Amino acid sequence: MKVTFLGTGTSQGVPVIGCDCVVCSSLDFRDKRLRSSIHLEIEGKSLVIDTGPDFRMQMLREKINHVDAVIFTHEHKDHTAxxxxxxxYNFMQKKDMPVFATKKVLSQIKREFAYIFEEVKYPGVPKVLTHEISKANPFEVEGIPITPIEVMHYRLPVLGFRTGDFTYITDAKTIAKEELEKIKGTKILVLNALQASHHISHFTLEEAIEMVNFLKPEKAFFTHISHKLGAHGEVEANLPAHIKLAYDGLKVDIA
Structure with a gap:
Protein backbone atom coordinates (compact mmCIF):
# COMPACT_ATOMS: atom_id res chain seq x y z
CA MET A 1 0.00 0.00 0.00
CA LYS A 2 1.11 3.53 -0.75
CA VAL A 3 -0.55 6.51 0.92
CA THR A 4 -0.21 9.97 -0.62
CA PHE A 5 -1.34 12.99 1.37
CA LEU A 6 -3.12 15.08 -1.27
CA GLY A 7 -3.88 17.83 1.22
CA THR A 8 -3.25 18.32 4.94
CA GLY A 9 -4.90 21.65 5.69
CA THR A 10 -8.07 22.64 7.48
CA SER A 11 -11.11 24.17 5.78
CA GLN A 12 -9.39 27.48 4.94
CA GLY A 13 -6.15 25.89 3.83
CA VAL A 14 -2.74 27.39 4.57
CA PRO A 15 -1.90 30.17 3.88
CA VAL A 16 -5.20 31.75 4.86
CA ILE A 17 -6.50 34.56 2.67
CA GLY A 18 -5.48 37.92 4.12
CA CYS A 19 -3.23 36.48 6.85
CA ASP A 20 0.42 37.47 7.17
CA CYS A 21 1.32 35.38 10.24
CA VAL A 22 4.63 33.53 10.40
CA VAL A 23 3.09 30.31 9.10
CA CYS A 24 1.12 31.89 6.27
CA SER A 25 4.25 33.83 5.24
CA SER A 26 6.52 30.79 5.52
CA LEU A 27 8.74 29.77 2.58
CA ASP A 28 8.77 26.15 3.77
CA PHE A 29 6.78 24.11 1.23
CA ARG A 30 5.46 21.98 4.11
CA ASP A 31 3.54 25.02 5.39
CA LYS A 32 1.50 25.22 2.16
CA ARG A 33 -1.57 23.09 2.85
CA LEU A 34 -4.48 22.32 0.56
CA ARG A 35 -7.70 20.88 1.98
CA SER A 36 -7.42 17.42 3.54
CA SER A 37 -7.58 14.34 1.33
CA ILE A 38 -5.55 11.19 0.70
CA HIS A 39 -4.91 8.81 -2.17
CA LEU A 40 -4.48 5.09 -1.57
CA GLU A 41 -2.78 2.66 -3.94
CA ILE A 42 -3.65 -0.86 -2.81
CA GLU A 43 -3.10 -4.03 -4.84
CA GLY A 44 -3.19 -2.05 -8.06
CA LYS A 45 -6.34 -0.14 -7.11
CA SER A 46 -6.57 3.64 -6.83
CA LEU A 47 -8.84 5.08 -4.13
CA VAL A 48 -9.40 8.68 -3.03
CA ILE A 49 -10.79 9.68 0.36
CA ASP A 50 -12.57 13.05 0.03
CA THR A 51 -12.68 15.42 -2.91
CA GLY A 52 -12.25 18.88 -1.43
CA PRO A 53 -12.17 22.17 -3.37
CA ASP A 54 -8.53 21.53 -4.32
CA PHE A 55 -9.20 18.06 -5.82
CA ARG A 56 -8.35 19.01 -9.41
CA MET A 57 -5.07 20.65 -8.42
CA GLN A 58 -4.14 17.67 -6.23
CA MET A 59 -4.78 15.14 -9.01
CA LEU A 60 -2.71 17.17 -11.46
CA ARG A 61 0.14 17.65 -8.99
CA GLU A 62 0.37 13.93 -8.23
CA LYS A 63 -0.29 12.87 -11.85
CA ILE A 64 -3.08 10.51 -10.78
CA ASN A 65 -4.63 9.43 -14.07
CA HIS A 66 -6.87 6.65 -12.78
CA VAL A 67 -9.28 6.54 -9.84
CA ASP A 68 -11.31 3.42 -9.08
CA ALA A 69 -13.54 4.93 -6.37
CA VAL A 70 -14.13 7.89 -4.08
CA ILE A 71 -14.93 7.49 -0.38
CA PHE A 72 -16.31 10.35 1.71
CA THR A 73 -15.72 10.96 5.41
CA HIS A 74 -18.51 13.54 5.80
CA GLU A 75 -20.48 16.22 4.02
CA HIS A 76 -18.59 19.44 4.78
CA LYS A 77 -17.60 21.40 1.69
CA ASP A 78 -13.87 21.21 2.37
CA HIS A 79 -14.26 17.45 1.84
CA THR A 80 -16.81 17.29 -0.99
CA ALA A 81 -16.65 20.47 -3.10
CA TYR A 89 -12.06 10.03 -15.02
CA ASN A 90 -15.54 9.26 -16.36
CA PHE A 91 -14.27 10.10 -19.83
CA MET A 92 -10.95 8.24 -19.58
CA GLN A 93 -12.30 5.18 -17.80
CA LYS A 94 -15.60 5.11 -19.69
CA LYS A 95 -17.68 4.31 -16.61
CA ASP A 96 -19.52 5.90 -13.71
CA MET A 97 -17.41 6.71 -10.65
CA PRO A 98 -18.28 4.57 -7.60
CA VAL A 99 -18.91 6.86 -4.62
CA PHE A 100 -19.11 5.48 -1.07
CA ALA A 101 -20.71 7.52 1.74
CA THR A 102 -23.31 7.37 4.49
CA LYS A 103 -26.98 8.00 3.70
CA LYS A 104 -26.73 11.48 5.23
CA VAL A 105 -23.67 12.40 3.18
CA LEU A 106 -25.20 11.06 -0.03
CA SER A 107 -28.33 13.14 0.61
CA GLN A 108 -26.20 16.27 1.03
CA ILE A 109 -24.25 15.51 -2.15
CA LYS A 110 -27.49 15.01 -4.08
CA ARG A 111 -28.68 18.45 -2.93
CA GLU A 112 -25.44 20.29 -3.64
CA PHE A 113 -24.76 18.53 -6.94
CA ALA A 114 -28.39 18.14 -8.01
CA TYR A 115 -27.50 18.38 -11.70
CA ILE A 116 -25.57 15.10 -11.43
CA PHE A 117 -28.70 13.25 -10.36
CA GLU A 118 -31.35 14.81 -12.59
CA GLU A 119 -33.41 12.36 -14.63
CA VAL A 120 -32.59 14.23 -17.83
CA LYS A 121 -28.90 15.07 -17.52
CA TYR A 122 -27.05 17.93 -19.15
CA PRO A 123 -24.35 16.52 -21.48
CA GLY A 124 -20.97 16.12 -19.79
CA VAL A 125 -22.09 16.16 -16.15
CA PRO A 126 -20.22 13.83 -13.76
CA LYS A 127 -21.44 10.26 -13.65
CA VAL A 128 -21.49 8.53 -10.29
CA LEU A 129 -22.66 5.22 -8.90
CA THR A 130 -23.55 5.71 -5.24
CA HIS A 131 -23.00 3.10 -2.52
CA GLU A 132 -24.43 3.67 0.95
CA ILE A 133 -22.20 2.72 3.87
CA SER A 134 -22.59 2.93 7.65
CA LYS A 135 -20.43 2.76 10.74
CA ALA A 136 -21.84 -0.66 11.59
CA ASN A 137 -20.74 -2.63 8.55
CA PRO A 138 -17.35 -3.18 6.93
CA PHE A 139 -17.49 -2.90 3.15
CA GLU A 140 -15.34 -3.58 0.09
CA VAL A 141 -14.14 -1.21 -2.60
CA GLU A 142 -12.76 -2.99 -5.66
CA GLY A 143 -12.12 -6.03 -3.48
CA ILE A 144 -10.32 -4.00 -0.80
CA PRO A 145 -11.86 -4.55 2.68
CA ILE A 146 -12.48 -1.35 4.62
CA THR A 147 -13.67 -0.89 8.18
CA PRO A 148 -15.57 2.36 8.91
CA ILE A 149 -14.86 4.10 12.22
CA GLU A 150 -17.27 6.72 13.52
CA VAL A 151 -15.81 9.76 15.24
CA MET A 152 -17.60 12.88 16.40
CA HIS A 153 -16.85 16.28 14.86
CA TYR A 154 -18.51 18.16 17.72
CA ARG A 155 -22.06 16.81 17.14
CA LEU A 156 -21.56 15.67 13.55
CA PRO A 157 -20.75 11.99 12.87
CA VAL A 158 -17.72 11.57 10.62
CA LEU A 159 -16.31 8.32 9.30
CA GLY A 160 -12.67 7.37 9.47
CA PHE A 161 -11.48 4.29 7.61
CA ARG A 162 -9.17 1.38 8.31
CA THR A 163 -7.75 -0.99 5.73
CA GLY A 164 -5.19 -3.51 6.88
CA ASP A 165 -2.68 -1.85 9.20
CA PHE A 166 -3.56 1.69 8.12
CA THR A 167 -6.21 3.95 9.69
CA TYR A 168 -7.20 7.44 8.51
CA ILE A 169 -9.22 9.75 10.76
CA THR A 170 -9.98 13.40 10.15
CA ASP A 171 -12.25 15.99 11.78
CA ALA A 172 -12.45 14.19 15.12
CA LYS A 173 -12.99 15.62 18.58
CA THR A 174 -14.14 12.48 20.39
CA ILE A 175 -14.12 8.76 19.62
CA ALA A 176 -16.40 6.31 21.43
CA LYS A 177 -14.92 3.29 23.17
CA GLU A 178 -16.41 0.78 20.73
CA GLU A 179 -14.98 2.71 17.79
CA LEU A 180 -11.54 2.87 19.41
CA GLU A 181 -11.57 -0.92 19.48
CA LYS A 182 -11.67 -0.91 15.67
CA ILE A 183 -8.45 1.11 15.56
CA LYS A 184 -6.37 -0.93 18.00
CA GLY A 185 -3.54 -2.82 16.36
CA THR A 186 -3.13 -0.25 13.60
CA LYS A 187 0.51 0.21 12.65
CA ILE A 188 0.11 3.51 10.80
CA LEU A 189 -2.41 6.01 12.19
CA VAL A 190 -3.43 9.36 10.71
CA LEU A 191 -5.25 11.81 13.00
CA ASN A 192 -6.33 15.42 12.79
CA ALA A 193 -4.45 17.95 14.92
CA LEU A 194 -5.88 21.38 14.19
CA GLN A 195 -4.04 23.72 16.54
CA ALA A 196 -2.46 24.03 19.96
CA SER A 197 -5.36 25.78 21.72
CA HIS A 198 -8.80 24.34 22.51
CA HIS A 199 -11.24 23.82 19.65
CA ILE A 200 -14.85 22.73 19.87
CA SER A 201 -14.78 20.20 17.02
CA HIS A 202 -11.17 19.13 16.39
CA PHE A 203 -8.37 17.45 18.32
CA THR A 204 -5.74 19.86 19.52
CA LEU A 205 -2.12 18.86 19.15
CA GLU A 206 -2.02 17.68 22.76
CA GLU A 207 -5.24 15.68 22.38
CA ALA A 208 -3.97 14.03 19.21
CA ILE A 209 -0.72 13.05 20.95
CA GLU A 210 -2.71 11.61 23.86
CA MET A 211 -4.77 9.54 21.42
CA VAL A 212 -1.63 8.21 19.75
CA ASN A 213 -0.20 7.28 23.15
CA PHE A 214 -3.42 5.42 23.97
CA LEU A 215 -3.66 3.53 20.66
CA LYS A 216 0.10 2.87 20.36
CA PRO A 217 0.60 2.64 16.58
CA GLU A 218 4.13 2.16 15.28
CA LYS A 219 3.90 5.52 13.48
CA ALA A 220 1.41 8.38 13.46
CA PHE A 221 0.91 11.33 11.13
CA PHE A 222 -1.11 14.44 11.93
CA THR A 223 -3.25 16.17 9.31
CA HIS A 224 -6.10 18.71 8.95
CA ILE A 225 -3.71 21.35 10.28
CA SER A 226 -4.38 25.08 10.57
CA HIS A 227 -1.96 27.98 10.53
CA LYS A 228 -2.57 28.31 14.29
CA LEU A 229 -0.63 25.11 14.97
CA GLY A 230 2.68 26.76 14.15
CA ALA A 231 5.43 26.32 11.57
CA HIS A 232 5.87 22.74 10.41
CA GLY A 233 9.57 22.49 11.22
CA GLU A 234 9.23 23.94 14.71
CA VAL A 235 6.23 21.85 15.70
CA GLU A 236 7.62 18.58 14.36
CA ALA A 237 10.94 19.12 16.12
CA ASN A 238 9.13 18.85 19.45
CA LEU A 239 7.13 15.71 18.63
CA PRO A 240 8.05 12.18 19.73
CA ALA A 241 10.13 10.33 17.14
CA HIS A 242 7.24 8.10 16.00
CA ILE A 243 4.88 11.05 15.37
CA LYS A 244 5.21 13.32 12.34
CA LEU A 245 3.26 16.16 10.82
CA ALA A 246 2.00 15.14 7.41
CA TYR A 247 2.47 17.59 4.55
CA ASP A 248 1.04 17.91 1.06
CA GLY A 249 2.65 15.40 -1.27
CA LEU A 250 4.04 13.18 1.49
CA LYS A 251 4.09 9.51 0.45
CA VAL A 252 4.12 6.65 2.93
CA ASP A 253 4.74 3.05 1.89
CA ILE A 254 3.10 0.43 4.10
CA ALA A 255 4.25 -3.16 3.89
Whole structure:
Protein backbone atom coordinates (compact mmCIF):
# COMPACT_ATOMS: atom_id res chain seq x y z
CA MET A 1 0.00 0.00 0.00
CA LYS A 2 1.11 3.53 -0.75
CA VAL A 3 -0.55 6.51 0.92
CA THR A 4 -0.21 9.97 -0.62
CA PHE A 5 -1.34 12.99 1.37
CA LEU A 6 -3.12 15.08 -1.27
CA GLY A 7 -3.88 17.83 1.22
CA THR A 8 -3.25 18.32 4.94
CA GLY A 9 -4.90 21.65 5.69
CA THR A 10 -8.07 22.64 7.48
CA SER A 11 -11.11 24.17 5.78
CA GLN A 12 -9.39 27.48 4.94
CA GLY A 13 -6.15 25.89 3.83
CA VAL A 14 -2.74 27.39 4.57
CA PRO A 15 -1.90 30.17 3.88
CA VAL A 16 -5.20 31.75 4.86
CA ILE A 17 -6.50 34.56 2.67
CA GLY A 18 -5.48 37.92 4.12
CA CYS A 19 -3.23 36.48 6.85
CA ASP A 20 0.42 37.47 7.17
CA CYS A 21 1.32 35.38 10.24
CA VAL A 22 4.63 33.53 10.40
CA VAL A 23 3.09 30.31 9.10
CA CYS A 24 1.12 31.89 6.27
CA SER A 25 4.25 33.83 5.24
CA SER A 26 6.52 30.79 5.52
CA LEU A 27 8.74 29.77 2.58
CA ASP A 28 8.77 26.15 3.77
CA PHE A 29 6.78 24.11 1.23
CA ARG A 30 5.46 21.98 4.11
CA ASP A 31 3.54 25.02 5.39
CA LYS A 32 1.50 25.22 2.16
CA ARG A 33 -1.57 23.09 2.85
CA LEU A 34 -4.48 22.32 0.56
CA ARG A 35 -7.70 20.88 1.98
CA SER A 36 -7.42 17.42 3.54
CA SER A 37 -7.58 14.34 1.33
CA ILE A 38 -5.55 11.19 0.70
CA HIS A 39 -4.91 8.81 -2.17
CA LEU A 40 -4.48 5.09 -1.57
CA GLU A 41 -2.78 2.66 -3.94
CA ILE A 42 -3.65 -0.86 -2.81
CA GLU A 43 -3.10 -4.03 -4.84
CA GLY A 44 -3.19 -2.05 -8.06
CA LYS A 45 -6.34 -0.14 -7.11
CA SER A 46 -6.57 3.64 -6.83
CA LEU A 47 -8.84 5.08 -4.13
CA VAL A 48 -9.40 8.68 -3.03
CA ILE A 49 -10.79 9.68 0.36
CA ASP A 50 -12.57 13.05 0.03
CA THR A 51 -12.68 15.42 -2.91
CA GLY A 52 -12.25 18.88 -1.43
CA PRO A 53 -12.17 22.17 -3.37
CA ASP A 54 -8.53 21.53 -4.32
CA PHE A 55 -9.20 18.06 -5.82
CA ARG A 56 -8.35 19.01 -9.41
CA MET A 57 -5.07 20.65 -8.42
CA GLN A 58 -4.14 17.67 -6.23
CA MET A 59 -4.78 15.14 -9.01
CA LEU A 60 -2.71 17.17 -11.46
CA ARG A 61 0.14 17.65 -8.99
CA GLU A 62 0.37 13.93 -8.23
CA LYS A 63 -0.29 12.87 -11.85
CA ILE A 64 -3.08 10.51 -10.78
CA ASN A 65 -4.63 9.43 -14.07
CA HIS A 66 -6.87 6.65 -12.78
CA VAL A 67 -9.28 6.54 -9.84
CA ASP A 68 -11.31 3.42 -9.08
CA ALA A 69 -13.54 4.93 -6.37
CA VAL A 70 -14.13 7.89 -4.08
CA ILE A 71 -14.93 7.49 -0.38
CA PHE A 72 -16.31 10.35 1.71
CA THR A 73 -15.72 10.96 5.41
CA HIS A 74 -18.51 13.54 5.80
CA GLU A 75 -20.48 16.22 4.02
CA HIS A 76 -18.59 19.44 4.78
CA LYS A 77 -17.60 21.40 1.69
CA ASP A 78 -13.87 21.21 2.37
CA HIS A 79 -14.26 17.45 1.84
CA THR A 80 -16.81 17.29 -0.99
CA ALA A 81 -16.65 20.47 -3.10
CA UNK A 82 -14.41 19.01 -5.82
CA UNK A 83 -16.70 16.14 -6.81
CA UNK A 84 -17.46 17.74 -10.18
CA UNK A 85 -13.83 17.19 -11.18
CA UNK A 86 -14.29 13.43 -11.48
CA UNK A 87 -15.52 14.12 -15.03
CA UNK A 88 -12.15 13.45 -16.71
CA TYR A 89 -12.06 10.03 -15.02
CA ASN A 90 -15.54 9.26 -16.36
CA PHE A 91 -14.27 10.10 -19.83
CA MET A 92 -10.95 8.24 -19.58
CA GLN A 93 -12.30 5.18 -17.80
CA LYS A 94 -15.60 5.11 -19.69
CA LYS A 95 -17.68 4.31 -16.61
CA ASP A 96 -19.52 5.90 -13.71
CA MET A 97 -17.41 6.71 -10.65
CA PRO A 98 -18.28 4.57 -7.60
CA VAL A 99 -18.91 6.86 -4.62
CA PHE A 100 -19.11 5.48 -1.07
CA ALA A 101 -20.71 7.52 1.74
CA THR A 102 -23.31 7.37 4.49
CA LYS A 103 -26.98 8.00 3.70
CA LYS A 104 -26.73 11.48 5.23
CA VAL A 105 -23.67 12.40 3.18
CA LEU A 106 -25.20 11.06 -0.03
CA SER A 107 -28.33 13.14 0.61
CA GLN A 108 -26.20 16.27 1.03
CA ILE A 109 -24.25 15.51 -2.15
CA LYS A 110 -27.49 15.01 -4.08
CA ARG A 111 -28.68 18.45 -2.93
CA GLU A 112 -25.44 20.29 -3.64
CA PHE A 113 -24.76 18.53 -6.94
CA ALA A 114 -28.39 18.14 -8.01
CA TYR A 115 -27.50 18.38 -11.70
CA ILE A 116 -25.57 15.10 -11.43
CA PHE A 117 -28.70 13.25 -10.36
CA GLU A 118 -31.35 14.81 -12.59
CA GLU A 119 -33.41 12.36 -14.63
CA VAL A 120 -32.59 14.23 -17.83
CA LYS A 121 -28.90 15.07 -17.52
CA TYR A 122 -27.05 17.93 -19.15
CA PRO A 123 -24.35 16.52 -21.48
CA GLY A 124 -20.97 16.12 -19.79
CA VAL A 125 -22.09 16.16 -16.15
CA PRO A 126 -20.22 13.83 -13.76
CA LYS A 127 -21.44 10.26 -13.65
CA VAL A 128 -21.49 8.53 -10.29
CA LEU A 129 -22.66 5.22 -8.90
CA THR A 130 -23.55 5.71 -5.24
CA HIS A 131 -23.00 3.10 -2.52
CA GLU A 132 -24.43 3.67 0.95
CA ILE A 133 -22.20 2.72 3.87
CA SER A 134 -22.59 2.93 7.65
CA LYS A 135 -20.43 2.76 10.74
CA ALA A 136 -21.84 -0.66 11.59
CA ASN A 137 -20.74 -2.63 8.55
CA PRO A 138 -17.35 -3.18 6.93
CA PHE A 139 -17.49 -2.90 3.15
CA GLU A 140 -15.34 -3.58 0.09
CA VAL A 141 -14.14 -1.21 -2.60
CA GLU A 142 -12.76 -2.99 -5.66
CA GLY A 143 -12.12 -6.03 -3.48
CA ILE A 144 -10.32 -4.00 -0.80
CA PRO A 145 -11.86 -4.55 2.68
CA ILE A 146 -12.48 -1.35 4.62
CA THR A 147 -13.67 -0.89 8.18
CA PRO A 148 -15.57 2.36 8.91
CA ILE A 149 -14.86 4.10 12.22
CA GLU A 150 -17.27 6.72 13.52
CA VAL A 151 -15.81 9.76 15.24
CA MET A 152 -17.60 12.88 16.40
CA HIS A 153 -16.85 16.28 14.86
CA TYR A 154 -18.51 18.16 17.72
CA ARG A 155 -22.06 16.81 17.14
CA LEU A 156 -21.56 15.67 13.55
CA PRO A 157 -20.75 11.99 12.87
CA VAL A 158 -17.72 11.57 10.62
CA LEU A 159 -16.31 8.32 9.30
CA GLY A 160 -12.67 7.37 9.47
CA PHE A 161 -11.48 4.29 7.61
CA ARG A 162 -9.17 1.38 8.31
CA THR A 163 -7.75 -0.99 5.73
CA GLY A 164 -5.19 -3.51 6.88
CA ASP A 165 -2.68 -1.85 9.20
CA PHE A 166 -3.56 1.69 8.12
CA THR A 167 -6.21 3.95 9.69
CA TYR A 168 -7.20 7.44 8.51
CA ILE A 169 -9.22 9.75 10.76
CA THR A 170 -9.98 13.40 10.15
CA ASP A 171 -12.25 15.99 11.78
CA ALA A 172 -12.45 14.19 15.12
CA LYS A 173 -12.99 15.62 18.58
CA THR A 174 -14.14 12.48 20.39
CA ILE A 175 -14.12 8.76 19.62
CA ALA A 176 -16.40 6.31 21.43
CA LYS A 177 -14.92 3.29 23.17
CA GLU A 178 -16.41 0.78 20.73
CA GLU A 179 -14.98 2.71 17.79
CA LEU A 180 -11.54 2.87 19.41
CA GLU A 181 -11.57 -0.92 19.48
CA LYS A 182 -11.67 -0.91 15.67
CA ILE A 183 -8.45 1.11 15.56
CA LYS A 184 -6.37 -0.93 18.00
CA GLY A 185 -3.54 -2.82 16.36
CA THR A 186 -3.13 -0.25 13.60
CA LYS A 187 0.51 0.21 12.65
CA ILE A 188 0.11 3.51 10.80
CA LEU A 189 -2.41 6.01 12.19
CA VAL A 190 -3.43 9.36 10.71
CA LEU A 191 -5.25 11.81 13.00
CA ASN A 192 -6.33 15.42 12.79
CA ALA A 193 -4.45 17.95 14.92
CA LEU A 194 -5.88 21.38 14.19
CA GLN A 195 -4.04 23.72 16.54
CA ALA A 196 -2.46 24.03 19.96
CA SER A 197 -5.36 25.78 21.72
CA HIS A 198 -8.80 24.34 22.51
CA HIS A 199 -11.24 23.82 19.65
CA ILE A 200 -14.85 22.73 19.87
CA SER A 201 -14.78 20.20 17.02
CA HIS A 202 -11.17 19.13 16.39
CA PHE A 203 -8.37 17.45 18.32
CA THR A 204 -5.74 19.86 19.52
CA LEU A 205 -2.12 18.86 19.15
CA GLU A 206 -2.02 17.68 22.76
CA GLU A 207 -5.24 15.68 22.38
CA ALA A 208 -3.97 14.03 19.21
CA ILE A 209 -0.72 13.05 20.95
CA GLU A 210 -2.71 11.61 23.86
CA MET A 211 -4.77 9.54 21.42
CA VAL A 212 -1.63 8.21 19.75
CA ASN A 213 -0.20 7.28 23.15
CA PHE A 214 -3.42 5.42 23.97
CA LEU A 215 -3.66 3.53 20.66
CA LYS A 216 0.10 2.87 20.36
CA PRO A 217 0.60 2.64 16.58
CA GLU A 218 4.13 2.16 15.28
CA LYS A 219 3.90 5.52 13.48
CA ALA A 220 1.41 8.38 13.46
CA PHE A 221 0.91 11.33 11.13
CA PHE A 222 -1.11 14.44 11.93
CA THR A 223 -3.25 16.17 9.31
CA HIS A 224 -6.10 18.71 8.95
CA ILE A 225 -3.71 21.35 10.28
CA SER A 226 -4.38 25.08 10.57
CA HIS A 227 -1.96 27.98 10.53
CA LYS A 228 -2.57 28.31 14.29
CA LEU A 229 -0.63 25.11 14.97
CA GLY A 230 2.68 26.76 14.15
CA ALA A 231 5.43 26.32 11.57
CA HIS A 232 5.87 22.74 10.41
CA GLY A 233 9.57 22.49 11.22
CA GLU A 234 9.23 23.94 14.71
CA VAL A 235 6.23 21.85 15.70
CA GLU A 236 7.62 18.58 14.36
CA ALA A 237 10.94 19.12 16.12
CA ASN A 238 9.13 18.85 19.45
CA LEU A 239 7.13 15.71 18.63
CA PRO A 240 8.05 12.18 19.73
CA ALA A 241 10.13 10.33 17.14
CA HIS A 242 7.24 8.10 16.00
CA ILE A 243 4.88 11.05 15.37
CA LYS A 244 5.21 13.32 12.34
CA LEU A 245 3.26 16.16 10.82
CA ALA A 246 2.00 15.14 7.41
CA TYR A 247 2.47 17.59 4.55
CA ASP A 248 1.04 17.91 1.06
CA GLY A 249 2.65 15.40 -1.27
CA LEU A 250 4.04 13.18 1.49
CA LYS A 251 4.09 9.51 0.45
CA VAL A 252 4.12 6.65 2.93
CA ASP A 253 4.74 3.05 1.89
CA ILE A 254 3.10 0.43 4.10
CA ALA A 255 4.25 -3.16 3.89
Missing amino acids: GLDDIRP
